[in-house]
Amino acid sequence: MSKHTILCVDDEIDNVEALERLFRKKYTVLKATSGKQALEVLDQHRGPLALIITDQRMPEMTGVEFLEKTLESYPETIRILLTGYTDLESIITAVNKGQIFRYLTKPWDPVDLSNTVDHAVERFELGQQLKTRNSELAKALEELKSLDVAKSNFMILINHELKTPLTSILSFSALLSESSLADEDKLMVNRISRSADRLKSLVDDVLLIVRAETNQLKIDVQNVAFSEFDELPKEVVNLLNQKQLKVTNDISPSGVMADVRLVKQVMQRLIHNAAKFGQENSAIEVKVIADGKVARFAVSNKGPHLSTRVIDKIMKPFYIDEDVMHHSTGTGLGLTICQAILKAHSSQLQFDNTDQGVTVFFELPLANP
Structure with a gap:
């Protein structure tokens, strides 16, 4: 892993060299003895700059003035100010104009300075990681x-x-x-x-x-009370007859806010699904029962329980719980379509394993709870 680069600026050459000796093992150290020279060094530097450490009191250009000039070219670089003065006005100026991470007084404590620099570089790394993540998110968007x-x-x-x-x-x-x-x-x-x-x-x-x-599914929400779901497609009726399945209705005519056509389509598909997986010579129970402020629409069939893994699979588009190579029919879109319709109604399918089989249900708000 390549070293991070830091820039040390001080008009005292001894201080610059002391800083270099302190950090050269962990970082690539750039040096300058004035703000002007530091700007020239940065003009020649290519690549990211993790940190700038600069003295405040320097001839021709103060540390804060120098840091302010670097903001446009190196906005992500962390900045530390060294100063022998601790007057409040200078500190406020340094924070507001130079955007410093921290200021340290001279003479500095080597351990404190090293820890501060390490923390500053860590902050720079986090900023770079965040920048990368933001870029990835922008690309994904x-x-x-x-x-x-x-x-x-x-x-x-x-x-x-x-x-x-x-x-x-x-x-x-x-x-x-x-x-x-x-x-x-x-x-x-x-x-x-x-x-x-x-x-x-x-x-x-x-x-x-x-x-x-794509949020383009238009629904015509009305106050409607369902009384039956006997208008089943021919293929569903044929399957019911083939497996000798009986559909029983227990429907409380409660008014709900829904799109009549789309809700009927959901129920037809749920009955079809129950017929496909229900035991022969059994009953499919269709219930609509008011419960508090909602009406629960439920379709139950006798048969094996569904595991969470199987439920996750059958809710995915184009999943068919049959061997496709043996001329299975259907496209595996039935429950996906039900979920899409219910999502437009701010509802969703739910599954419940019962003593005798499986119940699939959803809820819609009552018109007059």
Whole structure:
């Protein structure tokens, strides 16, 4: 590790040499016998300067005047003033104009001076580290700003460059399905339609997440009382039937402040998630119960408990708790979308392992608590 550089200034050459002998083992020492000469030394110096030690009473230029001239070129350098005078006015001037770290009276105590210099250099090191960290933070901030711009551009790309041709595919496949086609042709058109629907669903999901992450998700908050969540997507109904799962509702019609459409989407996704991981021939319980100033929306399924590690994983985008190489379905965005919607409502998903399985819930403020 290279030595830090310090500058010693005193119009008495013996004092300068004494300072050099005291510090040359630990530091690279620059010397000057006047303020003018010290400025010339600094003009020739390249690289950081950790510390300046200067006498106050010098001909032509006082120590404070010299230190004041170094502030612009070396703003981060620590400054120590040596003086044989202790009048209050000189000290105040030194602090205000020279920005000194400490002043010491002559004759100095070598131990005290050494300790003071070590502390001053440590302070300089901390300042350099802080400067580096600030620079790194500034760079990270710029990268985040660039990322936000990229997200916005991505939204534009999805909205136009992907959704426009996708709309054409869906429209023409719908027209084809109404035409007189051979059985094999109908099969191919149906597969095109299903794939296009899956792609549209993925595009819409990703777009919702990006909107939420860029604080562009618009919510229409109203006073609403939910009474049921039976309008489930076809794929959820099919999964419930396949696993012979029954959905039971225990809904207290309490008015909450929320976006009806988005909250219904959250509940549909939570029911879908419960159906995927719930035990066959069991029940999925949907509850909305007023509790104090909030209403708790909960979906419970019978099945294995979730560890903290698994919860962390399934909350990450694109995590699929299945073997992707064995034709797993889904994109792993369901809970991420729920969390994004709830974040816009100042809420969040929470998990609770119960005696029989797992409950996922969130809370919304009551309209009239």
